Amino acid sequence: MGRGTTARWRHRVGGLRRAGLAALIAGAVVLPLTGAARPGIPAPAPAALAAPTAGTLEEAYAANRANAAEASRMAAAHGDRHRAAADRSLADPARHLLAFDGRGAGLATEVFGDLARADRVAVLVPGSDTSLDTYDRFRAAALALHRRLAEEAPEGTRTAVVAWLGYETPGTVSTTVATTGRAEQAAPALRALVGALRGTTGPDTNVALLCHSYGSVVCARAADGLDVADIALVGSPGTGADSVADLGTTARVWAGRGAGDWVEHVPHLSADLVGTTVGFGTDPMSPAFGARVFDAGDGGHSDYFDPGSRSLTNLARIALGEITEVTRD
Template sequence: MRRYARTLVAVALATTIVTGTAGWASGNAQQALTGPPPGTAAWRADHVLGRELPDPEKDTPAEVGAFFRGLSDKDQQTLVARHPLVVGNLDGAPVELRYRANALALKGSHDPRYAHLAADGHRQILAFDPRGRGQVAEVFGDLTTARRVSVVVPGSDIDAGTFDRTNDVYGTPAGMAKSLYAQTGRGSAVIAWAGYTTPVGLGVDAATGSLAEAGADRLTRFTDGLAADGVPAPAVFCHSYGSVVCGLAASRLRAGDLVVLGSPGMRADNVRDLHTGARVWAAKDPGDWIDKVPNVEFAGLGHGPDPASPEFGARRVPADDARGHTGYFAPGTESLHAFAAIAEGTYADDTYTDGAVAEGTYADGDPR
């Protein structure tokens, strides 16, 4: 009977989205940004070093990293000067080199949408892609020496222009990352990663997984790039639609912890269905509007069961004082305190888990 009721809800959800009632039509359809960084064609054709450069699309981040380790500092700087948009977005390239490349790319950009990113010359921009609505990743802390690293994956309505907006600060990737870094401090680093095309509004994009699938591929390659540069396996914090991205990436993601907050679902029935060796955590404030979204998946619409439900099997994170959908990283909240402990590897509350997680391994079997 319960399954029948869930099916009826799913059909109602599908009808609502397709007919555009109840506000779903307010969403604007987006085309996922995929493929290699801008400027790749010129990069592929460049033989300034007298050798073939790694292919940003075909070569793995590990292969990219090995290539750069074989270059002199002078040759590295030559590539930065000639191809800042490629080097700045090239997963596997050295972190400090990517910072310099993206600073150069931002300085040369005449698009007013990105002026706020270029205004402060001290920002550590790990990725900057000006195409479409713009994508960006920023590091807080010293990524080259950090013992513990976290990555924040945002949800809908986030792009380079809203990456660090001043209103609704803790609903932005920069605001969430800054808050987490302030709570963890020295010895840690936090990356705000807005590296995929997010849905805009409450349209079909937000209720389906196509943008999340493209985002999962980009997130996986990004974390592979961190590993290639010697960065510790991160704790990945996934907000709202970002948790759909993380759910689809989970089996390939080199992460020690996977934390979802305000999640509409992860396109998985339970923790076991994620096929990950990471510890999986879930937080949801009782006042979060996301709780009103039906936790079903039908004909490609909806994202499945609530990860914060006991049946899903994730470790629970206290979040009763998060104050809505974008308050999970607000200073002074239980959720932020717990997130910081997870990020630092000191959170020991295993009061709820289904035992499905293979402790001590990555999804690919490597030791943690």
């Protein structure tokens, strides 16, 4: 084997090793939640509803709660008590479900606050392994954000949070978690949600996307021309884009990572393997990406929405438009 051939072979093997390492590590860049989805659980088709308006929100909430109640009954009859309990909780009269689909891993969009009258709306986009079976943890993050927004908001500013489990998130142990495929499938649904919010809120309402882990890949895929004021990428393994400019958005784009988040050590690589792209490219925290880096405190990958955390405070401030430049306070 000639010297040039040997060098090319070593380069190719090195590239494959780097891509494989990126895939393996990206596979763990997830919320460490338990409870695998069980696609065989029966559930009704989602309620057939027109696009919501401020005047029809309560009707939509009621219809989706009724659908969740029926899904609970069907899951119980199927013998799945865990899913039946999860669906039954979502059917509680106090819950505000903008959307619900109990089939498969399940989808739900839940509202916290008075959406129709909100001046500021934060949409929380989850990462991998989030489903109806693990929804309580995601909901806890949304509740913590809602409370922090209320505490931080200037007097007279009304706020709402939308917990958007609107896509089939990739599993922890799967090839999908290391590629942008699920994000590309999810992007139209996230764009549709933002459009629906524009039909239920006032014309001057500001919307912010707060995107955790793999959710940051979803937000990046949906960002082009999206009518939002801010996009925050939190604990992001990368977005699949080289820079903020590649996202095609006029929104302020933020990036934050806790000092204890091991995602910092993810190889920020991207490689084409067998017709798909593995890895997510440029680190959103890097100067080359061009995001506004904010202080996310000392927490780990699952700690960004912990009550009392610096990351939660700064995410609330971003959603409220109170931070406009990089902060390290």
